Amino acid sequence: MVDIATRPPIDWSTPAARARRKSRYAANRRLQAYGIAAISLAIGLLGILIISLIATGYSAFVTTRITVDFPISTEYVNPEDPARGNYRAVVKAGIEELFPNVTGPDERALGQLLTNNTQFMVRDAVVADPSVIGGKLSLSVPASDPFDQLNKGLVDRNTPEDERRVTDQQIQWFDQLEAEGRVSTPFNWGLFFNSDSRFPELAGLAGAIVGSFYALLVCFLVAFPIGIAAAIYLEEFAPRNRWTDLIEVNINNLAAVPSIVFGLLGLAVFLNFIGLPRSAPLVGGLVLALMTLPTIIIVTRASLKAIPPSIREAGLGIGASKHQMVMHHVLPLALPGILTGTIIGLAQALGETAPLLLIGMNAFITSPPGGILDAATALPTQVFIWADSPERGFVALTSAGILVLLGFLIIMNSIAIFLRQRLERSW
Amino acid sequence: MNDASMSAEMTANLSKSLDFDQAAKPKVVAKDVNVFYGEKQALFDVSIDIVEKSVTAFIGPSGCGKSTFLRCINRMNDTIEGCVVKGGISLDGDDIYAPSLDVVELRARVGMVFQKPNPFPKSIYENVSYGPRIHGLARGKTELDEIVESSLKRAGLWEEVKDRLNEPGTGLSGGQQQRLCIARAIAVSPEVILMDEPCSALDPIATARIEELIDELRANFTIIIVTHSMQQAARVSQRTAFFHLGILVELGATEQIFTNPSDKRTQDYITGRFG
Structure with a gap:
C-alpha cells in the first residue's frame, strides 16, 4: 500500500500520460463515429425504401383518360328504360366515329384502347342524365392498362412488337388520339374511391x-x-x-x-x-x-x-x-x-x-x-x-x-x- | 356508554402517569401500538393520548417512527405493502382498526396535510370542493361555494386566490399550495388534522404563515404535527412527544419537554447531541 500523503506529486505531462489521454479521446471519437455510421445506415436504408416506393408507385397516382363522344341513339337506348340499353353497341359506335376508316378485325384491337368497363360507365352516365339520349355524350373514360402504361412511358416503343402488349397499329391510334387532344392524365381519384378490380386502371383502395x-x-x-x-x-x-x-x-x-x-x-x-x-x-x-x-x-x-x-x-x-x-x-x-x-x-x-x-x-x-x-x-x-x-x-x-x-x-x-x-x- | 366510560378510565390512567391537565379530554388514544414493515419493527409499544383542540408535536431524529405513528392515526399505512399495525388506536373511543370501521369515513374525520404540497392538478376551486363533494357534505352549488370560501378563508388563502379560483392549484407558490392543501383538508370539517412535516419544503416566510395558521386552527381542530424543527415544535405546540428508535420516550407539555425533560435521551436530543 502506498500512503497517499507520502506519495510524490504525479507528473501529468510524461509521454505515457499524454499517450493515455490521446487514446482516451480517440476511443471517444470512435464511439461517436460508430453511432453516426449506424444512424446514417438506418436513415439511408429507409431513404432507399421510400425512394424506390415512390419511384415505382408515383405513376399509380395519375391515370390515363381518353375523351370519347358517344352517340346515344334511341336505336340502342330506350328513353323509357335507359338502364337496359345496348351500351356495348353505343361504345362501339363511339369508337367507330373516332376512327371511321378502321373496320373488320382491327375494330376489336381498337376497342382494347378503352377499359373493359366502358359500357357500364356510359350506362351510368346516361342513367344519371337521361337528357343526352338522342344526342351525344362526351365522356372521359380510363384507358386500359397497356395504354395507361404506354402513356406513362412505361412501355418501351423500341422493343419488338411481339414482345410487348400493344401493337404498332394500336400505338399509332393512341398517338392519333393524343394529337387530337383526347388523352388526359388527371390525378387518379379512383385509387381512393374505387374498390378492387381485375383491371389495374380501375382498381382502388x-x-x-x-x-x-x-x-x-x-x-x-x-x-x-x-x-x-x-x-x-x-x-x-x-x-x-x-x-x-x-x-x-x-x-x-x-x-x-x-x-x-x-x-x-x-x-x-x-x-x-x-x-x-x-x-x-x-x-x-x-x-x-x-x-x-x-x-x-x-x-x-x-x-x-x-x-x-x-x-x-x-x-x-x-x-x-x-x-x-x-x-x-x-x-x-x-x-x-x-x-x-x-x-x-x-x-x-x-x-x-x-x-x-x-x-x-x-x-x-x-x-x-x-x-x-x-x-x-x-x-x-x-x-x-x-x-x-x-x-x-x-x-x-x-x-x-x-x-x-x-x-x-x-x-x-x-x-x-x-x-x-x-x-x-x-x- | 361503555366507550365513554372506557375513555374516561384511560384518561384517568394517563393523567396519573403523565401528569398533565386533568380537565383536557383525549381525542385520540393509542394503546401499545406496534408497527411492522415486513420483518422490521418500526414502533414499539407506543401508548399516547392526544388532547382535543390543541397542537401536539412529534419530534425525534430521522427514522424514529414519528411519521409512521402519525400515519397510523388515519390508517394511511394501509396502503403500504407489508405494513402491519398491532395494538389499539381509538378516536373518541371508537377503535379505528375495528373491522367494522369504514376507512373512508375515518379519513374524512382525520384529515391529513403532507410533507410536500400535493394539490390536485385541477383548479383551486376543485381542490377545495373535492372532499365535500365526494362525502356529500354540500347540498347544491351555493352551499359548496360557501364551504370553499370559508375553508380558504380559514386557511388564510382567500384574499390571494379569490379572483382566480378556476386557475390550477399547481400554479400557486409552494407556501400557497400548502395552505391550499390545508384548506382542502378542513373543507370536510375533520375533527383531527395530521400534519407530516408541513413546512419542510417551504421557505421561512411561508413557514411562519403556516405556523400562524396552525395556531388559529387550534381553536376548532385537534392538530398533530410531525416536525424536524424543534423550534417549530416549541412555537406551535402545547404538548410534545419525543420519539427515538421507535419508542415513545417522553410526552409532556411542550414547555416542560424543552426546559426540563425527564429523560436523558430527550435532553440529549433537544440540546443537539444527536439527531
Missing part, C-alpha cells in the same frame, strides 16, 4: 380503407376498455403475489407472440368454433384486438405507474375510496399516456397482415363493406393481393398502396405525438 377502418374500430372498442380495466386492476388493486407475477409475465410474453399465431387462434375460435363470417372486419378486428391488448395493458400500466404517489396520497388522505382515487385523479392524469400508447398500438394493428390472411381478409372483393359483417380486405392484405397479381399496372398500384398505408401510419403517429405534447403535464 376504397374497400381496403373501409375494411381497415372497421377492423380498427372493432379492435379499439374491444381492446381499449378491456386493456385499461386489466391494467388498472393489475396496477392499483391486485395483491402482489405469485399469481399476479405470473399474469404479468404472461402479458409481457403475449406482446412478443408472432402475429400469425393470433391469426390461427382467430381461425380456430372465431371462425370454426363460434362460426363468425369469414373475411369479416369483425373477426379481423377481434384478432387485432387480441394482438393490441398486451400493448395497451403494458402502456397503461406504465402511465399509471408514472403518476406520482403524492396524488394518490392526497386523494386517499381526504377520504376518497380507492375507486374514487383512481377514477378521479390517477386515470385522468394517465390518460394522455394511455391514448398515445393506444394509437401506436392501433397503428401497429393497421399494418398487421399475417393474421388477416388466415381469417380470409385477402379475398377478391369488389365493393366496400357495408358493415363489420361484410366480407372485406384491409390495406396490408390489399397490398398483398396486388403484389401477387400479374398485370403490369399492379406493380405501381402495390407501391402506391404501400405509400397510402405508410401515410396513414404517419398520420396516426403524428396524432400520438401531438396528443403527448399537448396533454402531458409536469408536476
Whole structure:
C-alpha cells in the first residue's frame, strides 16, 4: 500500500500520460463515429425504401383518360328504360366515329384502347342524365392498362412488337388520339374511391380503407376498455403475489407472440368454433384486438405507474375510496399516456397482415363493406393481393398502396405525438 | 356508554402517569401500538393520548417512527405493502382498526396535510370542493361555494386566490399550495388534522404563515404535527412527544419537554447531541 500523503506529486505531462489521454479521446471519437455510421445506415436504408416506393408507385397516382363522344341513339337506348340499353353497341359506335376508316378485325384491337368497363360507365352516365339520349355524350373514360402504361412511358416503343402488349397499329391510334387532344392524365381519384378490380386502371383502395377502418374500430372498442380495466386492476388493486407475477409475465410474453399465431387462434375460435363470417372486419378486428391488448395493458400500466404517489396520497388522505382515487385523479392524469400508447398500438394493428390472411381478409372483393359483417380486405392484405397479381399496372398500384398505408401510419403517429405534447403535464 | 366510560378510565390512567391537565379530554388514544414493515419493527409499544383542540408535536431524529405513528392515526399505512399495525388506536373511543370501521369515513374525520404540497392538478376551486363533494357534505352549488370560501378563508388563502379560483392549484407558490392543501383538508370539517412535516419544503416566510395558521386552527381542530424543527415544535405546540428508535420516550407539555425533560435521551436530543 502506498500512503497517499507520502506519495510524490504525479507528473501529468510524461509521454505515457499524454499517450493515455490521446487514446482516451480517440476511443471517444470512435464511439461517436460508430453511432453516426449506424444512424446514417438506418436513415439511408429507409431513404432507399421510400425512394424506390415512390419511384415505382408515383405513376399509380395519375391515370390515363381518353375523351370519347358517344352517340346515344334511341336505336340502342330506350328513353323509357335507359338502364337496359345496348351500351356495348353505343361504345362501339363511339369508337367507330373516332376512327371511321378502321373496320373488320382491327375494330376489336381498337376497342382494347378503352377499359373493359366502358359500357357500364356510359350506362351510368346516361342513367344519371337521361337528357343526352338522342344526342351525344362526351365522356372521359380510363384507358386500359397497356395504354395507361404506354402513356406513362412505361412501355418501351423500341422493343419488338411481339414482345410487348400493344401493337404498332394500336400505338399509332393512341398517338392519333393524343394529337387530337383526347388523352388526359388527371390525378387518379379512383385509387381512393374505387374498390378492387381485375383491371389495374380501375382498381382502388376504397374497400381496403373501409375494411381497415372497421377492423380498427372493432379492435379499439374491444381492446381499449378491456386493456385499461386489466391494467388498472393489475396496477392499483391486485395483491402482489405469485399469481399476479405470473399474469404479468404472461402479458409481457403475449406482446412478443408472432402475429400469425393470433391469426390461427382467430381461425380456430372465431371462425370454426363460434362460426363468425369469414373475411369479416369483425373477426379481423377481434384478432387485432387480441394482438393490441398486451400493448395497451403494458402502456397503461406504465402511465399509471408514472403518476406520482403524492396524488394518490392526497386523494386517499381526504377520504376518497380507492375507486374514487383512481377514477378521479390517477386515470385522468394517465390518460394522455394511455391514448398515445393506444394509437401506436392501433397503428401497429393497421399494418398487421399475417393474421388477416388466415381469417380470409385477402379475398377478391369488389365493393366496400357495408358493415363489420361484410366480407372485406384491409390495406396490408390489399397490398398483398396486388403484389401477387400479374398485370403490369399492379406493380405501381402495390407501391402506391404501400405509400397510402405508410401515410396513414404517419398520420396516426403524428396524432400520438401531438396528443403527448399537448396533454402531458409536469408536476 | 361503555366507550365513554372506557375513555374516561384511560384518561384517568394517563393523567396519573403523565401528569398533565386533568380537565383536557383525549381525542385520540393509542394503546401499545406496534408497527411492522415486513420483518422490521418500526414502533414499539407506543401508548399516547392526544388532547382535543390543541397542537401536539412529534419530534425525534430521522427514522424514529414519528411519521409512521402519525400515519397510523388515519390508517394511511394501509396502503403500504407489508405494513402491519398491532395494538389499539381509538378516536373518541371508537377503535379505528375495528373491522367494522369504514376507512373512508375515518379519513374524512382525520384529515391529513403532507410533507410536500400535493394539490390536485385541477383548479383551486376543485381542490377545495373535492372532499365535500365526494362525502356529500354540500347540498347544491351555493352551499359548496360557501364551504370553499370559508375553508380558504380559514386557511388564510382567500384574499390571494379569490379572483382566480378556476386557475390550477399547481400554479400557486409552494407556501400557497400548502395552505391550499390545508384548506382542502378542513373543507370536510375533520375533527383531527395530521400534519407530516408541513413546512419542510417551504421557505421561512411561508413557514411562519403556516405556523400562524396552525395556531388559529387550534381553536376548532385537534392538530398533530410531525416536525424536524424543534423550534417549530416549541412555537406551535402545547404538548410534545419525543420519539427515538421507535419508542415513545417522553410526552409532556411542550414547555416542560424543552426546559426540563425527564429523560436523558430527550435532553440529549433537544440540546443537539444527536439527531
